[in-house]
Amino acid sequence: MSVELPVYIIDDEPEVCRSLALLMAAGGIPARSFGNADLFLDLVHHLAPGIVICDVVMPGTSGIELLQSMRSNGRQDPVILIAGHADIPIAVAAMQAGATNFLEKPFDPDVIIDAVALARQSLNRASVNDSLADRLSPRERQVLELVIGGATSKEAARHLGISPRTVETYRTKLLEKTGARSTAHLVKIGLEAGLGSERHSNVGSA
Template sequence: MASNAGEGIVYVIDDDESARDSLEFLLDVAGVRVRSFTSAEAFLKAAPALAGACVVTDVRMPGMSGIELAEEMKRRQAGAPVIVITGHADVPLAIQAMKAGVADFIEKPFDDQVMLTAINNALAQQAGNDGAAAERQQVLDRIATLSPREREVMDGLVAGKANKMIAFDLDISARTVEVYRANLMMKMQARTLSDLVRMATIVSVSR
């Protein structure tokens, strides 16, 4: 079956070689890039790139468990979604997993389609998060090019004020506001005022 995970990669972490091989085969057939590790410690030591990635880990392994790995990734603010596989599901374990920020909790034996759906959802979510973070940084970079006065005019526009009101607030002429407005719209690459408002919302500069 075709995957909709795009350019994502899945890191499989399991001390059971046959389980790793089985998941690798499933993901290869689905067209998803995969890399496996024998332990959580090996994964953390390798520190692979997490952009566009998700982690599939067994819960019970020698050394660090899958949930402890999820907790450690959360502590490090390593934003890849974690899917935990368990052969011994119980309510306390599920609660612990959710508190660790686990994206999904799948019991063995699992249906291949269930696993692929969970992985595709996690990768799609991650791609969205990466895209949003990149867009936010792009907007911040554009804002950094504005002069202090252009930033003040932008704040006024985002607040819904007319040019004359902004001119009054800043004690400058309406014509000068128009010049600053044209300059900042060009620097922000905003075609319309609604574009500018959307950018301001992304970085929460409106107030």
């Protein structure tokens, strides 16, 4: 049975913290509340990775500033920002800062539970993607980069100085390692893992 990621609730309204903590507890999700962002930031290095639900407007450090501080210090926990009086500029600023979701108070309990579930999925997916490059051999990574760049097996073979059949063998291994259902799915997985930044559209003309 998988262990639920903790949820960290940050809001200067005690009633919001209490209601969200009770909601998480009802779903079997461990939760911890903080009255402001500065308290959370003081302890974040000692906290296990989790999902953060944080009010945007609070005394002291704002929700967006908290998110920016976490990212600058290497914390990639998904952050759901909430606001009592949201407007389009605040919502845009939240998403640009890297918020996983942005919700306006008052929200339906199912909405926040769904947001937490989506945040958990994004964290799990990021964990898998981050480890992909480490699981590939240098040659497998080269082949994947070329596949992402749109190279055919013949073009990739010419670029790497190997036979097209060998490229196909590597492609098959990549499908097995990544669990991809097709080449298109393989490309999607590679892109999500941050591979393929260099396009190889001209490999055939080399």
